[in-house]
Amino acid sequence: xxxxxxxxxARLLISLTVEAGDPRLVxxxxxxxxxxxxxxxxxxxxxxxxxxxxxxxxxxxxVDETLARAERAGAHWVVPGTPGWPVGVExxxxxxxxxxxxGAPVGLWVRGGGDPTTILAAPVGVVGARGCTTYGAECAxxxxxxxxxxxxxxxxxxxxxxxxxxxxxxLVAGGPTVAVTACGVDVDYPRAHAALLRRIAEExxxxxxxxxxxxxxxxxxxxxxxxxxxxxxxxxxxxAAARSGSLNTLHWADQxxxxxxxxxxxxxxxxxxxxxxxxxxxxxxxxxxxxEVLADTFGITIEDQGExxxxxxxxxxxxxxxxxxxxxxxxxxxxxxxxxxxxxxALRELHGWGVAVDDGEGxxxxxxxxxxxxx
Amino acid sequence: xxxxxxxxxARLLISLTVEAGDPRLVxxxxxxxxxxxxxxxxxxxxxxxxxxxxxxxxxxxxVDETLARAERAGAHWVVPGTPGWPVGVExxxxxxxxxxxxGAPVGLWVRGGGDPTTILAAPVGVVGARGCTTYGAECAxxxxxxxxxxxxxxxxxxxxxxxxxxxxxxLVAGGPTVAVTACGVDVDYPRAHAALLRRIAEExxxxxxxxxxxxxxxxxxxxxxxxxxxxxxxxxxxxAAARSGSLNTLHWADQxxxxxxxxxxxxxxxxxxxxxxxxxxxxxxxxxxxxEVLADTFGITIEDQGExxxxxxxxxxxxxxxxxxxxxxxxxxxxxxxxxxxxxxALRELHGWGVAVDDGEGxxxxxxxxxxxxx
Numbered sequence: 001x002x003x004x005x006x007x008x009x010a011r012l013l014i015s016l017t018v019e020a021g022d023p024r025l026v027x028x029x030x031x032x033x034x035x036x037x038x039x040x041x042x043x044x045x046x047x048x049x050x051x052x053x054x055x056x057x058x059x060x061x062x063v064d065e066t067l068a069r070a071e072r073a074g075a076h077w078v079v080p081g082t083p084g085w086p087v088g089v090e091x092x093x094x095x096x097x098x099x100x101x102x103g104a105p106v107g108l109w110v111r112g113g114g115d116p117t118t119i120l121a122a123p124v125g126v127v128g129a130r131g132c133t134t135y136g137a138e139c140a141x142x143x144x145x146x147x148x149x150x151x152x153x154x155x156x157x158x159x160x161x162x163x164x165x166x167x168x169x170x171l172v173a174g175g176p177t178v179a180v181t182a183c184g185v186d187v188d189y190p191r192a193h194a195a196l197l198r199r200i201a202e203e204x205x206x207x208x209x210x211x212x213x214x215x216x217x218x219x220x221x222x223x224x225x226x227x228x229x230x231x232x233x234x235x236x237x238x239x240a241a242a243r244s245g246s247l248n249t250l251h252w253a254d255q256x257x258x259x260x261x262x263x264x265x266x267x268x269x270x271x272x273x274x275x276x277x278x279x280x281x282x283x284x285x286x287x288x289x290x291x292e293v294l295a296d297t298f299g300i301t302i303e304d305q306g307e308x309x310x311x312x313x314x315x316x317x318x319x320x321x322x323x324x325x326x327x328x329x330x331x332x333x334x335x336x337x338x339x340x341x342x343x344x345x346a347l348r349e350l351h352g353w354g355v356a357v358d359d360g361e362g363x364x365x366x367x368x369x370x371x372x373x374x375x
Numbered sequence: 376x377x378x379x380x381x382x383x384x385a386r387l388l389i390s391l392t393v394e395a396g397d398p399r400l401v402x403x404x405x406x407x408x409x410x411x412x413x414x415x416x417x418x419x420x421x422x423x424x425x426x427x428x429x430x431x432x433x434x435x436x437x438v439d440e441t442l443a444r445a446e447r448a449g450a451h452w453v454v455p456g457t458p459g460w461p462v463g464v465e466x467x468x469x470x471x472x473x474x475x476x477x478g479a480p481v482g483l484w485v486r487g488g489g490d491p492t493t494i495l496a497a498p499v500g501v502v503g504a505r506g507c508t509t510y511g512a513e514c515a516x517x518x519x520x521x522x523x524x525x526x527x528x529x530x531x532x533x534x535x536x537x538x539x540x541x542x543x544x545x546l547v548a549g550g551p552t553v554a555v556t557a558c559g560v561d562v563d564y565p566r567a568h569a570a571l572l573r574r575i576a577e578e579x580x581x582x583x584x585x586x587x588x589x590x591x592x593x594x595x596x597x598x599x600x601x602x603x604x605x606x607x608x609x610x611x612x613x614x615a616a617a618r619s620g621s622l623n624t625l626h627w628a629d630q631x632x633x634x635x636x637x638x639x640x641x642x643x644x645x646x647x648x649x650x651x652x653x654x655x656x657x658x659x660x661x662x663x664x665x666x667e668v669l670a671d672t673f674g675i676t677i678e679d680q681g682e683x684x685x686x687x688x689x690x691x692x693x694x695x696x697x698x699x700x701x702x703x704x705x706x707x708x709x710x711x712x713x714x715x716x717x718x719x720x721a722l723r724e725l726h727g728w729g730v731a732v733d734d735g736e737g738x739x740x741x742x743x744x745x746x747x748x749x750x
Contacts, residue, residue, distance in 0.1 A: 135641055264639030264651060266510055267663035276639060279654065279661045286654045286661065288642035 128162025146290020148175020234297030240274030503537025521665020523550020609634030609672030615649030
């Protein structure tokens with residue numbers, strides 16, 4: 001088996017053996033490739049952490065069962081550099097980490113019918129307190145619906161409270177939504193969200209670095225949070241008490257250079273203490289609606305939003321990658337993990353609507369002022 | 376009469392003749408002193424604006440009646456550079472102005488039993504929508520009570536809604552409060568606030584640049600707003616719809632270099648649209664309570680607030696003038712418009728509590744770290 005070991009399978013075996021977010025894994029994968037690391041673990045080389053070696057025997061026993069379980073759930077294993085790997089996740093590899101969590105996942109389990117490249121082109125994370133108020137629930141649902149309605153996937157954690165409202169808001173708007181979980185993609189956690197998770201998988205994606213069947217553990221929610229932040233272009237916290245886990249997601253988003261946003265609320269509400277503090281400490285922008293989330297994350301002005309309403313979802317995802325500096329088609333396609341043909345088609349459409357220009361060197365947004373002048 | 380004309384009386388005559396906030400007045404007083412200007416108006420010199428000349432006859436007729444009316448109301452006329460002139464008002468003289476309003480008042484009518492120098496040493500403006508929500512009313516009242524309870528006067532405009540809640544919150548906390556009005560200090564406007572204005576005058580001050588008996592006019596509220604901002608060390612807007620007049624006060628505060636703050640609220644409330652926008656546009660800090668208002672305005676940390684709770688109100692007002700750089704006693708006294716004897720007494724008290732130090736060159740705050748180390 002070792003002779004035929006592919007990097008993809010080596011990453012799978014490592015994923016089943018080493019707890020996700022273990023900062024030692026980043027160091028190992030900086031020094032050697034996944035197949036070398038797996039062989040070192042399997043052979044029990046003395047410099048490899050003992051727990052990894054001890055767990056490797058069990059990994060070999062359960063790998064086929066795990067793959068069979070994934071197949072039954074409609075989930076597959078995706079590794080960096082291959083189609084379907086979410087843009088931005090690799091940014092985690094060169095961060096100092098938070099607490100004892102660091103590094104990008106070695107691979108991800110992805111369950112769902114949607115095309116990850118399309119869904120994850122311009123996503124927004126919407127997270128917050130499990131014990132939210134009805135006000136927070138309404139805000140999360142409205143903001144998620146606004147984003148999804150304009151073709152931006154809503155990323156959240158499938159938890160009670162704000163997370164569920166964000167997913168539901170996106171689903172009701174008919175837009176894509178993605179649950180990033182702290183357990184296997186086939187595990188219904190929380191149990192009451194079994195139907196919600198099924199709908200998310202049908203219309204979007206459920207993503208996890210934990211193997212199918214894996215149960216959530218307290219530590220895993222913190223590990224998972226970094227992934228919500230990394231997959232999202234911007235993260236909005238809707239409600240968070242003083243020590244809410246969503247502030248950990250916001251911290252990761254900040255470290256990753258993502259747009260960090262919070263929704264204000266009544267100062268008399270404990271559920272808004274953490275969000276207000278984040279604004280006061282300069283760790284997040286204040287946003288009051290989906291239009292402001294898109295403006296802050298993608299630089300889409302209110303005027304742009306009117307013009308982009310006419311544009312197809314595919315073209316819109318290309319548009320958000322553009323800015324004032326012309327970029328070659330190939331660079332835009334590479335960033336989106338798409339071929340040049342569909343990207344060129346999208347750019348032609350954007351050009352037709354007057355929201356993108358090709359100056360010969362590359363493609364750029366047509367600025368609002370010159371659009372106004374041309375009308 | 377012209378031979379004996381004092382600058383104080385010239386300012387009074389000008390005040391009765393020239394509409395407050397007229398930007399031409401700043402230019403005139405830059406070029407000549409008040410007695411020269413009044414004589415130019417009185418003689419109808421051709422370079423003086425015609426309406427000033429036309430109104431001067433009426434001013435001469437009604438000046439004695441105005442003074443008698445002021446006396447009956449317990450109000451007196453205060454001019455720059457004399458005791459009782461509020462610190463900070465002169466900052467208005469070197470601003471470009473907003474709209475067609477510019478310049479410091481030529482003098483002020485002050486009604487009330489309190490000592491202006493003591494009351495106005497470290498004041499906070501709390502303003503907002505007339506049509507406020509019960510949430511906004513509660514916030515304004517709580518913040519005002521927190522500030523007043525710690526010895527900081529609460530400045531507001533005596534209007535319905537947030538203003539009234541701010542004054543009442545301060546009064547209930549037993550602290551000083553100051554109404555700056557757009558009509559004469561003896562005019563009960565709004566009529567329903569007659570009793571509130573009487574209480575404010577008894578326990579604090581009612582201040583106006585309009586003569587006793589003057590009625591409020593739409594334009595005068597905007598003129599008045601600059602005075603609330605100038606007298607206050609920091610201004611908090613509690614609720615403001617998109618085009619609220621309180622945002623005009625915030626704009627003046629910003630131009631004057633005062634601390635600008637707003638209280639967030641539900642994003643679903645129209646009464647918080649203006650405050651949220653101010654945060655998004657970087658025109659104001661977000662604050663959620665009186666302690667944060669004092670922290671942002673005077674650099675009083677939560678730890679300081681604990682220590683300062685033991686300090687007398689007089690000493691506290693001196694403390695807020697200190698910072699990390701030692702300043703001579705005389706400079707501190709001059710800034711407060713107080714003699715060196717009471718300021719020295721206050722500094723000895725602050726030294727006794729360990730919150731101020733004298734390094735021989737001058738007095739400074741004792742920083743939190745060294746206070747901690749000394750305990």
